[in-house]
Amino acid sequence: MKILSWNVNGIRACVKKGFLKWLYTAKPDILCLQEIKVSEAELTEELAQPKGYYAYWNFGHKKGYAGVAVFTKEKPIKVEKGIGVKKFDEEGRFLILQYKKFWLVNTYFPHSQRDLSRLKFKLEFNDVYLLFVEKLKEKSKRLILTGDFNVAHKEIDLKNPKQNEKKWVDDFLPKGYVDVFREFEAGPGHYTWWSYRFNARKRNIGWRVDYFFVPTPFLNSVKNSYILKDVLGSDHCPVGIELKI
Numbered sequence: 355m356k357i358l359s360w361n362v363n364g365i366r367a368c369v370k371k372g373f374l375k376w377l378y379t380a381k382p383d384i385l386c387l388q389e390i391k392v393s394e395a396e397l398t399e400e401l402a403q404p405k406g407y408y409a410y411w412n413f414g415h416k417k418g419y420a421g422v423a424v425f426t427k428e429k430p431i432k433v434e435k436g437i438g439v440k441k442f443d444e445e446g447r448f449l450i451l452q453y454k455k456f457w458l459v460n461t462y463f464p465h466s467q468r469d470l471s472r473l474k475f476k477l478e479f480n481d482v483y484l485l486f487v488e489k490l491k492e493k494s495k496r497l498i499l500t501g502d503f504n505v506a507h508k509e510i511d512l513k514n515p516k517q518n519e520k521k522w523v524d525d526f527l528p529k530g531y532v533d534v535f536r537e538f539e540a541g542p543g544h545y546t547w548w549s550y551r552f553n554a555r556k557r558n559i560g561w562r563v564d565y566f567f568v569p570t571p572f573l574n575s576v577k578n579s580y581i582l583k584d585v586l587g588s589d590h591c592p593v594g595i596e597l598k599i
Contacts, residue, residue: 355597358582359386359460361502361547361564361590365423366392369401371587377404382594383427386449388462388502390421412436414446421446422462422501428453437486442479450490455599456572457494459487461501476504480522488529491569499531499567502547502590507533510542511562526567534566534579534595544581547590555589564593575599 358380362368365387377385385407393413394402403409407425412435414420424433430451436443437450449460461483466473491497506512507523527533535544545560554560566579577596585591 355383355599356381356594357384357386357458357498357500357566357597358382358592358594359388359500359564359566360585360592361388361462361588363389363588363590364391364418365401366396368587369398373587374400374404376585376587377425378406380592382425384458385425386458386460386500387423387425388421388460390423391418392421393417410449410451412446412449415444419445420462422449422460424449424451424458424460426451430458437482439482441475442482447479456496456498456597457490458498459490459500461499461503463502463504465504477522480526484526484529491530495569495571496575497569497572498595500565500593502564504563506561506563507536507565512545513559513561530570531567532570532573534568534573534576535562535581535593537573537576538579545583546581546593550589564590566593566595 362373394411404425407427408429409423409425410433411423412421430453432452434450436448447462451458464472464476464479466476487497487499505522507521543558545558545562546564548555548560568576575597577598579595582592582594
């Protein structure tokens with residue numbers, strides 16, 4: 355089973371750059387999207403329900419802002435669109451899907467902004483997220499967490515370490531989670547986001563902010579993890595895992 359995750363930074367713009375052709379070529383079993391920046395009324399018929407997929411959308415209340423989606427070949431048992439905290443849920447930042455063999459949580463974490471105007475909001479979000487997934491982990495260790503976490507874990511995960519903010523991931527992983535990509539690739543130079551400025555992508559000056567995390571016992575079910583750096587259409591690129599289930 356192949357699961358991909360991609361912050362598309364506006365799904366309509368990404369479609370104009372070949373998103374649907376890429377989707378049908380890549381053929382993921384599940385595709386998680388973040389920062390869709392669209393309302394239900396703005397979706398085309400094919401985008402709302404791509405061929406061969408069940409599609410689930412969680413739109414932010416604010417027009418052209420945030421939002422997540424999941425395209426899946428297998429119909430989930432249950433889909434939830436929030437975690438029960440209004441100020442976070444109204445921004446359309448969660449999709450939680452229960453399958454027969456695992457739970458999947460697709461999340462778009464908030465950005466603290468350059469002036470740090472949303473830093474408090476982001477840190478509160480981080481804490482609430484951890485509480486939520488810890489409760490979910492009590493139900494099942496077969497848990498997959500993915501999305502744009504809007505933070506680089508270590509200095510190896512960004513080109514300019516001085517720009518990094520609080521390493522929330524260092525508090526998160528000791529709770530019993532694994533950064534899946536780092537189990538398969540230990541070296542530097544692997545990023546998932548590049549600024550549109552200063553030719554950053556061609557120069558590979560980026561950050562790794564898009565992740566898959568799993569509880570440590572579930573790592574045995576992961577066959578591979580990778581970053582699809584050559585896939586264009588957004589300032590982020592897709593990340594992926596393959597499961598042996």
